[in-house]
Amino acid sequence: MVAATFQPRAAYSKVSASPMPVEAPVIRTVLLMMLSLDALSRGAALARTLTAKQNLQNMYSVPSWYGVCMTVTRGDAQRREQVLAAALTVFATFGYRKTSMDAVARAADISRPGLYFLFAGKEELFRETMRQELDRALDDVRTALAAPDADLDARLVAALDANLGRYVGTHLNEGVDELLEHGTAQLHDMYDGHRGAFLDTLAEAITDSGRSATAGVTARQIAEVLQAAGEGWKHRVADREEFVGKLTTAVGVALRP
């Protein structure tokens, strides 16, 4: 397969202006180099897989492979953060299709091989970027709902804002939504799962307060209406302050005593 597509004359003429016959040793050397590169990239892919697994377990060392002992330092975790932050901006600005790994590497100030060491490809990078984004939003929602000195209305407004208002009023607002809504093929059902978890969390807080269960309306239904209203407003408001104002109206209407 490698030999079939290998064109020594064309490759050589790129280096030197005057074409020369290519000797057998040269071809052998080039083939050896290509095979070595292939082995290296397979090694990197395996190391990457191992790294991802280790990261999941919050450990920072990878077992030896082919006798080479690799150590993934805390520096890699920081770089990962740096890449994911840059990737979110690039994806949200240009969209999934028009974003290249090169553009993300430049934005994250990392080399192309460095980027490919951390993420196997664009799809994996995209999925990890959005996963981190959604996980953080849900963490903030839980923090907002657990606020000790706030009443239910204020906690619900803060929770809705933490999940839906993150990019309201910024130039990334439309872009991030576009990625979540139309990146279905790459994200599988990650976004649906997130929306379900958000609804569960809201409904639980409403149930705990004892403010639902009147006139046949369930806590889950109240949560659904609040979520839908927030989604309806997030691209209509001028800034986050107006968004919080609208959410306050929605909570006031949906949870009238």
Added chain:
Amino acid sequence: MVAATFQPRAAYSKVSASPMPVEAPVIRTVLLMMLSLDALSRGAALARTLTAKQNLQNMYSVPSWYGVCMTVTRGDAQRREQVLAAALTVFATFGYRKTSMDAVARAADISRPGLYFLFAGKEELFRETMRQELDRALDDVRTALAAPDADLDARLVAALDANLGRYVGTHLNEGVDELLEHGTAQLHDMYDGHRGAFLDTLAEAITDSGRSATAGVTARQIAEVLQAAGEGWKHRVADREEFVGKLTTAVGVALRP
């Protein structure tokens, strides 16, 4: 201006393969033809303006112009309807920018001059298409709210569905919304005006029922939450039946007794 851009040799060579010197009479004839075409198109533009004014007054004749008595028959009003219906589908499918007058003429089964007789250009056609769409939606909303034998909840659900659900579950759903949301430059504030009028109509029906004015929540606020929730759901539901189900939930939550 016409003389400066006129290139007889190039124009001629398109007709005959062997270039020939172009005589003065030929140039004069071509110039006269161009001037006549110009006068004709100016005439058509004026007739169009007059037609539009007359249409507004629901009259079907145009005063004579340059001694030519034109009569706009009911056939033109029907053709107008036919063009607006076709235009909505074409605009919603391809977007404003990628829609050409030619494509609309083909879809409406009308000649290009016939189309230009009815509408001065793409922008006017687009505006009239969306104006008719929004007017019809508001008419349907008023009809739904005035239903004699239905309670407030059912009338509100029908009104919300008449305005927001028209294209839910069809392939035009995303497209029509895109046109309304992002055709701002062409529509000026037509869509904002429509949304305001819809809110007023909903709020009036809620006020009339005497079901608001509890716990500091106004009828207008209830209407706003219902509108936002409907807008949040309209691109998430699978079909119109599911949409009506969601609207029923929203009305149930927002108007709990």
